Amino acid sequence: MCFFSSPSTPAPPPVPTPPPDPPQMADKAVSDAANGVRAKAAAAQGYGSTILTGGQGLSTPASTTQKTLLGA
DSSP states (O other): OOSSSOOOOOOOOOOOOOOOOOOOOSOHHHHHHHHHHHHHHHHHHTGGGTOOSBTTBOSSOOOOSOOOGGGO
């Protein structure tokens, strides 16, 4: 209870140290090689990843039954 004076405030916590800088590529040749590998991997996916069926079409029969109310 403080009738005539204000309460004392505690000291603020110390400021944390900033994190270290992230590591950088050592050489431009290293970064160019990494970009080349990444580009080759992206190109390898290419058109083949968009084809969802084979040359014979779908191998499973189509679902032609209609759904009923509440799945009954």
